[in-house]
Amino acid sequence: xxxxxxxxxxxxxxxxxxxxxxxALGESLSPGFASADQILRLLIVASLLGIVxxxxxxxxxxxxxxxxxxxxxxxxxxxxxxxNVMNGADGGILPAVLACLVAGAFFGLLNGLGVTLLRxxxxxxxxxxxxxxxxxxxxxxxxxxxxxxxxxxxxxxxxPLVLGIPGIIWLxxxxxxxxxxxxxxxxxxxxxxxxxxxxxxxxxxGVPVRLMRVGLFMISGMFAAIAGLCLLGYSGSSFANxxxxxxxxxxxxxxxxxxxxxxxxxxxxxxxxxxxxxxxxQGILTTVNIDESGRQMVFGATLLLLMxxxxxxxxxxA
Amino acid sequence: xxSTTTDIGASGAGGLRSWLQRYPFLPALVIxxxxxxxxxxxxxxxxxxxxxxxxxxxxxxxxxxxxxQTYVVSAGDIDLSAGATLSLVNVAIVVLMERWGxxxxxxxxxxxxxxxxGLACGLVNGIVVxxxxxxxxxxxxxxxxxxxxxxxxxxxxxxxxxxAIFWRTYGGxxxxxxxxxxxxxxxxxxxxxxxxxxxxxxxxxxxxxxQAAYQTGLPVVAVRIKGYLLxxxxxxxxxxxxxxxxxxxxxxxxxxxxxxxxxxxxxxxSALAGGWTTVVGSLLGALTIxxxxxxVFFIGTPSExxxxxxxxxxxxxxxxxxxxxxxxxx
Numbered sequence: 230x231x232x233x234x235x236x237x238x239x240x241x242x243x244x245x246x247x248x249x250x251x252x253a254l255g256e257s258l259s260p261g262f263a264s265a266d267q268i269l270r271l272l273i274v275a276s277l278l279g280i281v282x283x284x285x286x287x288x289x290x291x292x293x294x295x296x297x298x299x300x301x302x303x304x305x306x307x308x309x310x311x312x313n314v315m316n317g318a319d320g321g322i323l324p325a326v327l328a329c330l331v332a333g334a335f336f337g338l339l340n341g342l343g344v345t346l347l348r349x350x351x352x353x354x355x356x357x358x359x360x361x362x363x364x365x366x367x368x369x370x371x372x373x374x375x376x377x378x379x380x381x382x383x384x385x386x387x388x389p390l391v392l393g394i395p396g397i398i399w400l401x402x403x404x405x406x407x408x409x410x411x412x413x414x415x416x417x418x419x420x421x422x423x424x425x426x427x428x429x430x431x432x433x434x435g436v437p438v439r440l441m442r443v444g445l446f447m448i449s450g451m452f453a454a455i456a457g458l459c460l461l462g463y464s465g466s467s468f469a470n471x472x473x474x475x476x477x478x479x480x481x482x483x484x485x486x487x488x489x490x491x492x493x494x495x496x497x498x499x500x501x502x503x504x505x506x507x508x509x510x511q512g513i514l515t516t517v518n519i520d521e522s523g524r525q526m527v528f529g530a531t532l533l534l535l536m537x538x539x540x541x542x543x544x545x546x547a
Numbered sequence: 548x549x550s551t552t553t554d555i556g557a558s559g560a561g562g563l564r565s566w567l568q569r570y571p572f573l574p575a576l577v578i579x580x581x582x583x584x585x586x587x588x589x590x591x592x593x594x595x596x597x598x599x600x601x602x603x604x605x606x607x608x609x610x611x612x613x614x615x616q617t618y619v620v621s622a623g624d625i626d627l628s629a630g631a632t633l634s635l636v637n638v639a640i641v642v643l644m645e646r647w648g649x650x651x652x653x654x655x656x657x658x659x660x661x662x663x664x665g666l667a668c669g670l671v672n673g674i675v676v677x678x679x680x681x682x683x684x685x686x687x688x689x690x691x692x693x694x695x696x697x698x699x700x701x702x703x704x705x706x707x708x709x710x711a712i713f714w715r716t717y718g719g720x721x722x723x724x725x726x727x728x729x730x731x732x733x734x735x736x737x738x739x740x741x742x743x744x745x746x747x748x749x750x751x752x753x754x755x756x757x758q759a760a761y762q763t764g765l766p767v768v769a770v771r772i773k774g775y776l777l778x779x780x781x782x783x784x785x786x787x788x789x790x791x792x793x794x795x796x797x798x799x800x801x802x803x804x805x806x807x808x809x810x811x812x813x814x815x816x817s818a819l820a821g822g823w824t825t826v827v828g829s830l831l832g833a834l835t836i837x838x839x840x841x842x843v844f845f846i847g848t849p850s851e852x853x854x855x856x857x858x859x860x861x862x863x864x865x866x867x868x869x870x871x872x873x874x875x876x877x
Contacts, residue, residue: 294820296684298806347870348869348873349865349866349869350819350820350869352809353809353810353819354866356806356810356865357861357865357866360810360857360858361858362858363858364852364853364854364857364859367851367853371851480688484682484685490682490685521703522699523696525693525695525696526693526696527696528692528693529690529693529695532685532688532689532692533675533681533689536682536689537681544680
């Protein structure tokens with residue numbers, strides 16, 4: 230009995246149960262919601278969010294109030310850079326990927342240096358960086374057209390690749406495997422948990438704490454950049470602030486995946502389920518016929534309700 | 548990580564440190580004065596009484612919102628729904644004033660209800676974060692979506708004008724002095740009275756060490772809910788100032804202001820981790836944002852570069868604020 234209760238308290242299990250429940254709810258509200266085509270479409274949208282959340286996940290796991298509010302800005306920036314580098318030609322995809330990764334790593338590096346060398350709290354540092362990125366977007370947008378996605382990239386994101394499943398979903402699965410291996414099987418991954426649960430002890434044990442933390446922010450920037458590139462493939466052309474929606478929803482996906490915002494506890498598999506959960510919830514709300522105000526109220530209230538299932542804080546005890 | 552030594556006022560540097568400890572908003576004040584001077588150099592007209600009045604009437608809403616944020620930050624919490632609360636109060640009072648005829652009585656009644664709405668939002672946040680023990684960042688983000696939905700329900704599209712009596716009063720003069728300075732004076736009095744109560748000390752105690760505060764017998768949950776109530780109250784006051792400035796209702800107006808309010812708190816020298824905050828600093832922090840924006844304009848930055856330079860300048864003063872604040876606390 231205890232075993233069963235413990236099983237259902239795992240965040241991943243909670244998320245999966247909720248996903249099935251929401252799919253059933255969606256199907257009953259509008260038949261066809263849980264059809265194979267629709268589920269694939271939801272998975273594509275979820276993979277975009279999930280890739281951003283992968284970076285957010287490692288920063289949060291690394292502790293010291295780790296959080297990256299600049300991911301939305303990096304997503305938007307990367308979409309523009311990619312659109313201009315490839316400009317509708319398949320030959321430009323590889324240079325675009327490289328350019329986006331460099332840009333994402335660069336802004337991650339700046340975040341990481343601010344957080345480690347100057348010891349600025351991550352929330353403040355990445356909030357300031359978000360302002361800089363938004364300004365940079367205005368500058369770039371005035372100078373150059375927004376650019377177009379290469380047909381190859383669009384096909385990768387929206388068309389079936391292998392076994393009828395689009396490439397981006399395979400990419401997401403690959404990232405999921407990569408993250409699971411990295412977090413559980415490598416020294417780097419174990420060190421992330423070490424600095425996240427007790428930074429001082431990790432430092433005493435010889436973990437290069439600062440270097441690690443800079444690395445985590447760079448990883449976050451690069452994942453956001455990949456997501457921006459894929460988002461361009463999804464929408465065809467980039468438009469103003471496409472990435473803004475990912476800032477807080479990536480954090481919510483991580484929380485729904487059972488990773489504690491205090492750091493040091495959690496993993497990416499849950500986050501993948503969390504991203505899917507969030508996207509299905511939004512999908513249901515767009516299919517039911519209510520106006521925008523009702524949709525937002527239901528969305529906000531449901532988020533609160535779902536949070537009750539996850540890591541609530543401990544009650545104060547003397 | 549550094550060891551904490553407590554040698555207050557021993558040497559010259561120690562003297563400066565004790566000053567910083569007593570008046571933690573000093574670095575913010577220096578930044579504001581420097582920015583005022585720079586504004587004056589690049590555009591002498593910007594230091595005129597008229598321009599300063601304009602600065603205050605435009606940024607009074609952000610000042611109020613930054614102060615609102617300060618009270619929750621004191622207890623180590625955060626409120627990402629402050630901007631959505633502002634939007635909700637903004638549309639609610641505009642709709643109510645219009646519905647009740649737009650007379651002086653209607654305005655006052657609508658404002659009273661606006662305060663109640665702000666307090667209700669604060670209460671919801673407080674219960675969600677402290678009684679249900681959800682993490683403040685994500686929980687208040689969820690409530691912000693809910694409040695935005697409510698605001699959209701009250702007023703689906705922006706544009707309903709506020710009655711003339713309201714914005715004429717806010718933008719006008721009383722006995723020859725611009726009304727906004729009465730608002731500032733009333734705010735100063737309110738902050739002074741609040742600082743004399745136990746609530747601010749209790750919030751700081753909870754923010755400094757929640758476990759210790761609990762063990763000394765403080766009702767931690769109640770104290771944190773009070774912090775959110777104060778936040779709701781000042782968010783409502785921010786909405787009044789914003790409505791006076793824009794003279795209309797907009798269900799999405801506050802969304803972008805939330806992160807600026809957090810930035811203003813940090814610019815003012817408060818620690819986001821809680822336990823060390825200054826409302827005067829937050830007021831100055833909000834002014835810093837306003838002055839940076841006008842300075843970027845006055846030095847002749849090409850229009851497409853303005854947002855970038857503003858963002859960069861705010862990032863730098865944020866860093867300066869954190870570093871100066873830490874020096875004071877060390």
